[in-house]
Amino acid sequence: MMNRAELVRAIKHKKTFLCVGLDTDLTKIPEHLLDDEDPIFSFNKAIIEATEDLCVAYKPNIAFYECYGVKGWQSLQRTWQILPKECFSIADAKRGDIGNTSAMYAQAFFDEKVSGLGFDSITIAPYMGEDSVKPFLATPNKWAIVLALTSNIGSKDFQNFTNEMGEQLYEAVINKVNRWGTKENTMFVVGATRGEAFLQIRKHAPDHFLLVPGVGAQGGSLEDVCQFGMNADCGLLVNSTRGIIYASKGKDFAERAREEAFLLQQTMQAELEKAGIV
Amino acid sequence: MMNRAELVRAIKHKKTFLCVGLDTDLTKIPEHLLDDEDPIFSFNKAIIEATEDLCVAYKPNIAFYECYGVKGWQSLQRTWQILPKECFSIADAKRGDIGNTSAMYAQAFFDEKVSGLGFDSITIAPYMGEDSVKPFLATPNKWAIVLALTSNIGSKDFQNFTNEMGEQLYEAVINKVNRWGTKENTMFVVGATRGEAFLQIRKHAPDHFLLVPGVGAQGGSLEDVCQFGMNADCGLLVNSTRGIIYASKGKDFAERAREEAFLLQQTMQAELEKAGIV
Structure with a gap:
């Protein structure tokens, strides 16, 4: 459970706004893990232990668990159980459906007692509008992170x-979501490849946190994101996945992941200092 | 596995284009089932046995399984295993993400060997565009059913x-998807409450099948849907959920479900006859 003030405190304390993506793919993890009973969990555990002081959030990509059916959900549940309590947890699920169905998805990712998962937040696809988003905002201290302007082709x-x-769709999504929730329970996904579009987005959501994928493998610039997107509370969670978790396919994968996370943390610390936040 | 020609044959043979939604909710199913080891599966099994000659498709709503975590996925897998092979199966999941992630979702719902699930089709939210949809079209005889114009508020x-x-978003979705796939591997979701909008949709997708939720509880008219939406191959899968599966909360739930499905089948048969399809 993490509210906005706690998230801001964590960023200032750890001098990082890094989110580590856990898109754990059996074809990409080190081979020596494949004999473990639950290789996905073993991999995630090592990555988390190697990076938890360098990041403020973890983001399992649900597709990478769901693709193994029941077994994948077991790996997801085990992973969620070991996510550090002082890190913000994001179920990257891109869900969204009519109201009664979105309420069920909220239960799936938020209600530990029923589903075995109690993430802080979930990513949402807004195509179906108001009643597809609101049910995710019904639980105190749980967050909806709504797709606005993504980084893909x-x-x-x-x-x-x-x-x-004359509002563009992604702007209208932000403006409508601002009527349904607050900066205390909503964030927006904005791709790192969008550079100056962050200026436009900050007009509509000056105080919100933005979840920013696309640094690294997808070609986004961390410096641009900070220049155009940072606010007084930082207001950014910048995700990196492949650059960190697949830095090596050898026995040194966790060590190499830490090195890559450390480089990002150092750049982030410099940006936070430049902005006078730390 | 069901291709378009087989689906059309099933509709003509069974004289129905009914899809039964399996949004199985533990708070709504008969109490006497709650002592079973897997009440959701017991309920689904009874519903399927009571309705399989009256419908051509089943559509489990994935949220209603996912909300119970690992256990829910077990119920979903068991349910998928007993879906009649001569019925079209729809994973109502509203997925969609960047390319590599959509490929994982396709595996989750299509690749029985890896995930334990081998649905014929999955529903897709198109907010993220081309690379979020295309991976679902990579497997022969598997279908993407893309949200176009939904029935909710x-x-x-x-x-x-x-x-x-001047294209509206839902029209552009149809036109773009028509470049990525064909009437053999894509369908569109169009809410039954949309009446004459079906005329507009048929301009863009004259030959496609449409998956039509919203008849019954949501207030859509089956007659309007047929008048404005039917094509020479029928081209409609009309879904009903609550009106069928929750027709009774007593021990007669399956019998009552059959009665409600039968009423819909009779109306559908009349519409098919009126259109000269059967």
Whole structure:
């Protein structure tokens, strides 16, 4: 359980706003782990232990667990159980459906007693609008992280459609979500490849946290993200996955992951200092 | 495994285009089932046995399984195993993410050998565009059913945004998906409450099958859907959930479910006859 003030405190204390993505793929993890009873869990445990002082959030990508069915959900549940309590946890699930169904998805990722999972937050796809998002905001101290402007090629297909007021879709998503929730229980996904688009997004969400994927493998610049996207509380959770967790496929994978996370933490610390936040 | 020709044959043979939604909720199923080892599976099994000759498709709503974590996925897997092979199976999951992640979701619902699930199709939320949809089309005889114009209140929030050519978002989704797939591997979700909007949708997708939720509890009219949406191959899968599976909370729940499914089948048969399809 982590509220906004606690998240900001963690960022200032650890001098980092790094989120480590746990997109754990059996074809990419070191071979020596494949004989373990639960290789995905073994890998995640080593990565978490190697990086927990360098990041403030972990983001398991649910697809990478779901693709193994029941067994994958067991790995996800075990992973969630060892996520450090002082880190913000994100179920990267991109869910969203009509109201009664979104309420069930909220239960799946938030209600430990029923589902075995109690993440702090979940990522949401907003195509179906208000009643698809609101049920995720019904539980105190749980967060909805709504897709706004993503970093992938397909983001150009629909996210720049406009309404009669000239708002682009991603802007309208932000403005509508701001009526349904607050900066205390909503964030937005904005791809790191978007550079100056952060200026536009900050007009609509000056105080919100933004979850920023796309640094590293996808080509986004951490410096640009900070220049155009940082606010007085930092307001950024920058995710890195492949650059960290797949830095090595050898027995040194955790050590190498730590080195890559450390480099990012150092850059982030410099940015936080430059902005006078730490 | 079911291709388009087989689906059309099933509709003509069974004289129905009913899809039964399996949104199985422990708080709504008969109490006498709650002592079973897997009440969700027991309920689904009884519903399937009572309705399989009256419908051509089953659509488990994944949220209703996922909300119970590992145990829910076991119920889902057991349910998938007993879905009649001559019925089209739909994982109503509303997934969609960047390319490598969508590929994992495709594996989760299509690749029985890895995940334990081998649905014919999955529902997709298209917010993230091309690379979020295409990976679901990579497996022969597997279908992506893409959200176009939904039946919920929130559908008014974003689905009518336009591009510079004046296309509405839901129309552009259809037109773009038509470039990525064919009528043999894609369908569109169109809410039954949309009446005459089906005319517009048929301009963009004359030959596709449409998955139509919203008849019954959500207030859509089956007659309107047929009048404005049916094509020469029927081209409709009309879903009903609550009106069928929760027709009774007593020991007669399966019998009552059959009665409700039968009423819908009779209306559908009349519509198919009226259109000269059977």
